[in-house]
Amino acid sequence: MTGAAPLAELDDLRVQFGAGPDAVQAVRGVSLHVMPGEVLCLLGESGSGKSVSMRALLRLLPPQARVTGGVQVEGQEVGRLSGRALRALRGGTAAMVFQEPMTALDPVYTVGQQIAESVQQHRGGTRAAARARALEVLDLVRVPDAARRLDAYPHELSGGLRQRVVIAMALACRPRLLLADEPTTALDATVQIQILVLLRGLQRELGMGMVLVTHDLGVAAEVSDRVAVMYAGQIVEQGPVRDVLRRPVHPYTRGLLASVVRADGVEAPGIPGSPPDLRRPPPGCAFAARCPAAVGACSAAVPAEQKVGPGRTARCVRVGESVAA
């Protein structure tokens, strides 16, 4: 790790939805950081708190969410930003790409209007200038025939094109941090790869830091520098992508890797059982109930995050043994 300051940082982030005994503890103490120019992949199944953690970075959680812990982007505490500073952060410093290109765009505005609007919000300037910039970014994300597409409504475009528009919109004001929330999940397999390659290319070209949320190990392996594996609202393992995917330390990561459908057609075993109810999370390791390697100590207390190598941590009481193994 270099001595540079992180672009974005979560420090013991906790997010709770609702109140009382039925409150859902969606995120339970997540700490992570992204360096400028780095791609961090948040990996985990649905409901593990990846999207919630990421939305917290832009304070985009619904008002009933109770957020505690530190959320910093470029050294600014996001929770304490004024309205104006928050708007400058959203779409200016950091921009987001959403999962569903079908619903992420306003259906009654043209694509060009929606991109230009963002440009005018952050850079001011004339409508014509904003429109010119919109055309520029549509070209940047390789929308064919961009000049004509500028005046198209979202429903007139295919899913892949719409996602390109969403990405263009995010890039319009040259953000230094790009947050992508399962940007390829809703797309056809062939389009998924195109979008992924595009995102990775743009990230390098523009030197952005990027947080990519996905449940797809292949996606993580393809584009990320580092991965953080989430389970039941916590990061169970974190580290450089090669190390984590080649030599996983946490039993959950190993289970995930084992459940990927293999090219040779051998049926994947999957992980038996299901994640815990986050209204009543277990006192110990959240994965203990499904873990093949669980011992008595697992259910006693939440395992602390332990360093297991350069830039690598894992939350598992048997971490020493697994590394040895």
Added chain:
Amino acid sequence: MARTILWRLLYALPIAFGVSLVCFMLVYIAPGDPLQTVLPPDANAEMIEIVKRAYGFDKPLPVQFAQWLWRAAHGDFGLSVATRRPVSLEVGGALANTMVLAVFAVPLSFAVGAGLGTLAGCAPPGRLGRTLDRLVTGTAVMGVSVPNYWLGLVLVIVFAVELSWLPASGMGMGGSDGFSVLRWADLHYLVLPVVTLALVPVGIIARSTRAAVLEVRGQDFVTTLRAKGLTELAVVRHVLKNAAPGMLAVMGLQFGYLMGGSILVEPVFAWPGSGTLLGRAIVNRDVPVLQGAILSLALIFVATNLAVDLLQAAMDPRVRRA
């Protein structure tokens, strides 16, 4: 767009035809023989036959309908049984008077209703927002539930009888013919009936606007808008543009109602509009007037719906190409 307009116009035609058929059949649906109102009770068979022929009742129904429709298309609904004046004059005058009310009640109720509904739908979270939402929703429910003729009477008691600020009823010194919306004194006569008429539409529009706004605000793209760093005001503008087609449909219906006049409210203020005319025609069994009035009002509804359809198509790119 031109094709959309053409199609919607074509849709409107069968509806208009059906409406006129129902109006025509009114004579037969209504209890009692229409001839009885014209004939003396002791008329003999020969006399009945003569009158039948004079009114065209001896011809087969389709022929009668065709003749009636032909005349109706030229504005001829015959004479009012009660006043012996041409139905077209009676209905035309009444509609004009009702329109005077509608011209004021429509913008008032649309602005207040849509404003209140947007306010409630966009109320910020927290105690203040909840209170605001409840206040607006409560007002809207009251607007829908309180009988408007009763409110009219209460307003008359308070503002005309007790406070003497406003006239209780009528259209002023000059009556219906001398009334002018450009004359300050005449405008006073409008205040109470307009406010009373606006009550129900305000409630309905406020409630449906609130629902539409909330529905749109729950959609994903609103998060995208926030993530772009737009101001809350700009977000509301997006939300309203999305909610507009739905709101327009509700407003169109209310526009139709206001244009049709109120059979209950107009009599309270002795306003000689189409509501009052209809009420009187029902009491008098004045079938020609009923036919003329109902057909005119129904056609206003059809025209309003057509206009709403076209406006919606102009507003919503998804409807436009459908």
